[in-house]
Amino acid sequence: xxxxxxxxxxxxxxxxxxxxxxxxxxxxxxxxxxxxxxxxxxxxxxxxxxxxxxxxxxxxxxxxxxxxxxxxxxxxxxxxxxxxxxxxxxxxxxxxxxxxxxxxxxxxxxxxxxxxxxxxxxxxxxxxxxxxxxxxxxxxxxxxxxxxxxxxxxxxxxxxxxxxxxxxxxxxxxxxxxxxxxxxxxxxxxxxxxxxxxxxxxxxxxxxxxxxxxxxxxxxxxxxxxxxxxxxxxxxxxxxxxxxxxxxxxxxxxxxxxxxxxxxxxxxxxxxxxxxxxxxxxxxxxxxxxxxxxxxxxxxxxx
Amino acid sequence: xxxxxxxxxxxxxxxxxxxxxxxxxxxxxxxxxxxxxxxxxxxxxxxxxxxxxxxxxxxxxxxxxxxxxxxxxxxxxxxxxxxxxxxxxxxxxxxxxxxxxxxxxxxxxxxxxxxxxxxxxxxxxxxxxxxxxxxxxxxxxxxxxxxxxxxxxxxxxxxxxxxxxxxxxxxxxxxxxxxxxxxxxxxxxxxxxxxxxxxxxxxxxxxxxxxxxxxxxxxxxxxxxxxxxxxxxxxxxxxxxxxxxxxxxxxxxxxxxxxxxxxxxxxxxxxxxxxxxxxxx
Amino acid sequence: xxxxxxxxxxxxxxxxxxxxxxxxxxxxxxxxxxxxxxxxxxxxxxxxxxxxxxxxxxxxxxxxxxxxxxxxxxxxxxxxxxxxxxxxxxxxxxxxxxxxxxxxxxxxxxxxxxxxxxxxxxxxxxxxxxxxxxxxxxxxxxxxxxxxxxxxxxxxxxxxxxxxxxxxxxxxxxxxxxxxxxxxxxxxxxxxxxxxxxxxxxxxxxxxxxxxxxxxxxxxxxxxxxxxxxxxxxxxxxxxxxxxxxxxxxxxxxxxxxxxxxxxxxxxxxxx
Numbered sequence: 001x002x003x004x005x006x007x008x009x010x011x012x013x014x015x016x017x018x019x020x021x022x023x024x025x026x027x028x029x030x031x032x033x034x035x036x037x038x039x040x041x042x043x044x045x046x047x048x049x050x051x052x053x054x055x056x057x058x059x060x061x062x063x064x065x066x067x068x069x070x071x072x073x074x075x076x077x078x079x080x081x082x083x084x085x086x087x088x089x090x091x092x093x094x095x096x097x098x099x100x101x102x103x104x105x106x107x108x109x110x111x112x113x114x115x116x117x118x119x120x121x122x123x124x125x126x127x128x129x130x131x132x133x134x135x136x137x138x139x140x141x142x143x144x145x146x147x148x149x150x151x152x153x154x155x156x157x158x159x160x161x162x163x164x165x166x167x168x169x170x171x172x173x174x175x176x177x178x179x180x181x182x183x184x185x186x187x188x189x190x191x192x193x194x195x196x197x198x199x200x201x202x203x204x205x206x207x208x209x210x211x212x213x214x215x216x217x218x219x220x221x222x223x224x225x226x227x228x229x230x231x232x233x234x235x236x237x238x239x240x241x242x243x244x245x246x247x248x249x250x251x252x253x254x255x256x257x258x259x260x261x262x263x264x265x266x267x268x269x270x271x272x273x274x275x276x277x278x279x280x281x282x283x284x285x286x287x288x289x290x291x292x293x294x295x296x297x298x299x300x301x302x303x
Numbered sequence: 304x305x306x307x308x309x310x311x312x313x314x315x316x317x318x319x320x321x322x323x324x325x326x327x328x329x330x331x332x333x334x335x336x337x338x339x340x341x342x343x344x345x346x347x348x349x350x351x352x353x354x355x356x357x358x359x360x361x362x363x364x365x366x367x368x369x370x371x372x373x374x375x376x377x378x379x380x381x382x383x384x385x386x387x388x389x390x391x392x393x394x395x396x397x398x399x400x401x402x403x404x405x406x407x408x409x410x411x412x413x414x415x416x417x418x419x420x421x422x423x424x425x426x427x428x429x430x431x432x433x434x435x436x437x438x439x440x441x442x443x444x445x446x447x448x449x450x451x452x453x454x455x456x457x458x459x460x461x462x463x464x465x466x467x468x469x470x471x472x473x474x475x476x477x478x479x480x481x482x483x484x485x486x487x488x489x490x491x492x493x494x495x496x497x498x499x500x501x502x503x504x505x506x507x508x509x510x511x512x513x514x515x516x517x518x519x520x521x522x523x524x525x526x527x528x529x530x531x532x533x534x535x536x537x538x539x540x541x542x543x544x545x546x547x548x549x550x551x552x553x554x555x556x557x558x559x560x561x562x563x564x565x566x567x568x569x570x571x572x573x574x575x576x577x578x579x580x581x582x583x584x
Numbered sequence: 585x586x587x588x589x590x591x592x593x594x595x596x597x598x599x600x601x602x603x604x605x606x607x608x609x610x611x612x613x614x615x616x617x618x619x620x621x622x623x624x625x626x627x628x629x630x631x632x633x634x635x636x637x638x639x640x641x642x643x644x645x646x647x648x649x650x651x652x653x654x655x656x657x658x659x660x661x662x663x664x665x666x667x668x669x670x671x672x673x674x675x676x677x678x679x680x681x682x683x684x685x686x687x688x689x690x691x692x693x694x695x696x697x698x699x700x701x702x703x704x705x706x707x708x709x710x711x712x713x714x715x716x717x718x719x720x721x722x723x724x725x726x727x728x729x730x731x732x733x734x735x736x737x738x739x740x741x742x743x744x745x746x747x748x749x750x751x752x753x754x755x756x757x758x759x760x761x762x763x764x765x766x767x768x769x770x771x772x773x774x775x776x777x778x779x780x781x782x783x784x785x786x787x788x789x790x791x792x793x794x795x796x797x798x799x800x801x802x803x804x805x806x807x808x809x810x811x812x813x814x815x816x817x818x819x820x821x822x823x824x825x826x827x828x829x830x831x832x833x834x835x836x837x838x839x840x841x842x843x844x845x846x847x848x849x850x851x852x853x854x855x856x
Contacts, residue, residue, distance in 0.1 A: 083545060169432045176518065176539050177349045198347055204435065204529045205518035207539055211418065218423055221432050391663040466700035470762070473656055474713040474769050475690035484712070489703050 048277055049077040054088020054101030057129060057180025058266055062101055064293050065285055076277055092269060093117055098278060100269040103129065103180055104187075122274070123267040126285050128300040130228045130255035130263040131181055134213070134235040136220040141165050143239040143247040146192045146261055152223060153190050155200015160221070173212045173224035176205040185225055189262060192243075225262075228255065229298020255300045266299065324562060328555030331355065340556065344522045348540060348550040355553040359522045361560065363437065363530035364506060367516060370441025370526055371448060371505040376498055378445070379452030383494075384482045386453070387460035388468070399457065406450035414514035417443040422515055429527055433517055437526045440516035444508055448501030455500065459493020460486055492576050499572050506565060509534040533557050603834070609634040609773060609803040610655055610692075615669035617650055617659065617827075624650050626827045627669060632773070637795055637804040639818030639835065641811060643850065647827040648807045649697075652775050654678075655805065656692040657685050673773070690717065693766035697778040699758035701750035701765070706742050709750045709761055713769035728768055736764035737794050756787025763794065774798065776806040780813065792817040811851060815839050823847045 052062050059082035066078035085104050091097035093114055106114070106121055114121050133149060135141060141163055144152075151157040153172055161167040175182040182205075191197045199205075206212050209226035216222045217234035228250055231237055239247035242261035254260035274282050284290050291301035331340065335355045343356030382402070386395050417439055425442070426434030463486050471481040487494065509532075517529020537554050544551040610632040617625040624647045632638050632655070640648045650659060657678060659665045671678045678688060690713075701709045710729040711719070719725050729746070733739040738760040742753065750761055759779055766774055776795070780788040795804055795817055808814050814821050815835060822832040823844075831838060831847045842848040 087545070171433045178539050178542065183349060198350060201344075201521035202519060202529075204433065205520065205531070206435070207513050207518070207535075211514065214418065215433070215435065219426070219433060464700070466696055466698055467702055469658065469661070469694075469696060470700045470702065470765075471712070472661065473658060473689055473694040473696075474716065474765065475686050475688075476713075476716050477686055480716055484716070485702055 048075070049079065050099060050278060050281060051097045052078060052080045052099045052101060053083065053091045053097040054099075055085045055103040055180055055266070056082040056178070057103045057184065058101040058127075061127065061266075061294065061297050061299060064297060065290060068289070068293060069281060069284055073277075073280075076281070078281070089121075089269070092121060092271060093119060095119070095271070098270065099282075100267075102267045102269055103184065103264060105265075105267070106269070120272045121269050122272060123269040124274075124282060124286075125265040125302055126268045126282075127266045127291075127294040127302055128255050128263055129181075129184065129266055130250050130252075130260055130300050131185055131225050132228050132231050132250040133223065133225045133238045133240060133262065134216050134231070135223050135238055136216060136218075137234065137236045138220050139165060139223075139236060141238065142236070143241055145241040145247075146189055146243065149189050149240065150192050150194075150197065153185070153199060153203060154197045155202055158202065168221050171215075171219055171222040172200065172203045173215055173222055174199060174203050174205050175209065175212065175226065176207055181209075181225070181227065184264060185262070188264065227298040228252065228300065252300050256302070263300070265302075321562070324555060324558050328552055328557075328559045331549065331552035331556045334549055335553070340553075341560070344520070346520045346536075348544070348553060353549055353553075355549070355556075357533065357536075357553075357557055357560065359520055360531055360533045360536055360557065361564075362522055363516065364532040364534070364561070364564075366523060366526055366530065367437050367440045367444060367512060367532055368502060368506045370438060371444035372498065372502055374442060374445035375448045375452055375501055375505075379449050379497070379501065380456050380487065380494060382449070382453045383456035383460055383497075384486070386457045388482055388486065389478060399454070402450050402453050404450075406447075406454070410447065410508060410510045411514075413443055413447060414511040417511060417515040425527075431527050433529055435515055435517035435529055437516055437523060437528060437530045440512045440530075440532070441526065443511050443515060444505040447508060447511065448504045451504060452497045452501040455497030456490065456494045459490035459497065462493065463489045491579060495572055495576055499569060502568065503565065506561070506568075507534060509538045513538060533561050537561075606636065607634040608632070610671070610673050610805075612651070612654060613670045613672065615654060615667065615671055617647070617654065618666040618668070619662065620664045624827050625654075628824070628827075628829045630822055630829055630832055632803060632805050633820060634803050635799055635801075636819040637799050637806060637817060638820045638822065639814035640805065640807045640822045640824060641809065641814045641850075642824035644809065645826075646824045648824050649777055651824060652777055652805060652807045653694075655773065655775055656689050656694050657683075658694065660685065690769050691771055692773040692775060693769060693771035694775040694777065695759070695762050695766055695779045698782050699755055699762055701753070701758050701761050704750060705747050706750050706753070706761060707746040710764050710768050712765060717769065729764075732764040732767040733761075735767050735798070736760045737790065737797075738764055754787070756783050756790060759783060759787070759791060760794065763791075763798075767798075771802065773803045773805070776804065778807055778809065780808070780810070788813070811839075823850060825850070 052066065059080060062080045066080050070076055070078060085102040088097065088100035088102055089106060089110055092100040093110070102123070105123065111121065133144065139160070141160065144163070148157065148163060152170060153174065157163065158170055159167065160170055174185070186199065190199060206215065209230045212224040212226050213230045213232070213235060216224045231250070237250055239249045240261050241247040245259065245261070248254050248260045250260050250262070255263040268282060268285070270278060286303060288303070291303045294301045340355055340357060341361070342358050344359035345354045345356045346359070347354040386399060390398065421442060422434030422439050424434070425431065425436070425439045429438070467485050467489055468481055471485045472478070476484065512532045513535035516532060516535065518531050519529035520531055523530040537557055540550060541554050544554055608631040612628050612630050614627040614629055615625060616623060616627050628651060640651060642648045653659045654667065654671050655673070655678070659667065667679055673688070673692065677683070702712060704712070707729055710732050711725055714725055714728050719728060730739060733742060738757060741757060742761070745752065750758060753761060780791050783791065792813065795806070798804060806818060818835045820833065821835045821838045823830045823838070825846055831842060831844045838847065839851060842851055
């Protein structure tokens, strides 16, 4: 009896550790082999190889899509790699990738460069990403403006009192810089006014969204952010107010209708309108099956 | 013959690892001068332009490791002395395997326990803003290097000739006087080795520190501040860094610093031991 | 201190000559020693006389070392050892729970079979006991060390290498260093557990001479498997066999006219 209970405890610990290990896996690993050059076989034929490259935020999503898709399409081989939106776009421009994952639209100079190189970038919104800002449920603060968030995460505001809360230190929690959300939050929130602004020196970078969720749930002084999927009733999501609009709480609906400010579309960009296998693949991504995967990875479906 | 080959193989592999570290890491110095790399604490590897200053990481690693040792050395040697000299053999036989089993606990499990149980406790006890800080990491690391320290120190203490212990006790020394004045000094090489190994584990430990040290990238002023360690930085960023890019080089350069610190510590320990050996051999 | 008249039962025609008016420094009263269930000593009753050298002889494994270690309670170190009966120092019961073992061991010193200096300098070895018991570096520690080294007849040989490692000394010197180390604590009794078994004959002689000098001020008990040594160096001899006291008496009488057949067998070499 005793022995079996001990064994049970050990098994529990082990499974927990495996789970954690899984959570801790950095976002840019990809189950399929990255390829430095685009397919030799033309992707316009049925079957063949599709090379996908780009945003780290999307790399898990792209891998999950690819894995699910190839089970139904054994003739198609898909390789997915990360590196960042910029790297994906650069790869599209020098024709070393078929699909570029970008979590930001192309800049004008990139579009110009593409045109000069005879490339016609066509971006499709395949999912949306909403980042919730959360505090402890006991925190009286229930809405913050983008500028206030920028000040908190940039280290300019360090006490809840300055925001109308209690007179305590703000414990600022952020994703680490291996996360696309880290960059997104920096570019869209911290740098909302000052393009040179950085995370403040006292910000604590935690390795996983789950650890931020756990710490916010138990620390009344904490504030943090993560994808919508990690929201639960143990944390309180803060309504975010942009310069123009009203304060909006994050939800699938508010992300989808663009009223929630801390959200962004995620794109797949191809050279010209996708054809053949690629067309089929992108259509599949937008199908209920593909969008279910979006939801399961805590992004917001577009359909 | 085979053993010699294996020995040389180890040396060759070690040298190759060193070469790899230096080849991959040193180019960062073309972008960042060594002084600002080592002695500033701005770490913005994914900004444009990136900034690489690792002082806060060095200090974080040293503070956490030192805390771990401050806790683990007295506790570990005390436990080893208890097992070797005070506990009756049946108790020793029962406890020692359990302690050695502790070293088999995966660090992520300890990190998990630390995150869920220790961190809130530390936060409450010391009335801190966050339980994720250097002290929590240090305590967990102490726990991780304890089995090594206890096990090897216990072996070293047990290997001290019985005659020393008997002589001391027969002179009217108490057990603790005997342990403190004769046995520990006589077992010092083994104890120092155990501490070195324990410290190696502490300074090289990644996952636990990553989970509970708080991840702040500023120079900590006190052990209860959130902080980051060099290992955790490398672990979290290396997969994301562009192969051969600046961030990648900077992470390898952190590896070089870590390597040099560990090397220096081991060297000093060796020299100290050698001096001891010469004195009483 | 009680005075005993040791004129024991007399079976032989030759009388055994005991000294008159010798004080008993230590004694065991029907003491038995068990390691777990094994009885290593069986109700041994024996006096250790003041300012005399008492030799305890017997074949290997007869319990003589175990017996000696009753007097400074070194058997306490063996976790499964149990003592029945009683041992006295100046008529104080040593196995009384009130006894402070640390204090006892200051009064009853011990020299071991293998010279066992600590891995320290010569000086630190001798100073070990005084330092434990509160002597200060400035308060005459070096005087104590010098006096004890002189008493142990070692001073002349080591006075220039006090700071050197004790391991640099020869085996015989190391053993005398151990004696000096015991003297530095200021004991009343010195127990010697086969102190010469690891030494060459010349070193052995020096230790034996030293014992004769020491008995003026101290009570000595020596365990030895060397019968010649017991004959040469001791005043009284006890013969132990398989944990039992077979015979005790003045060394000369016991060696010349053993009263027990088993003693005679051992002395004449029919044993071991």
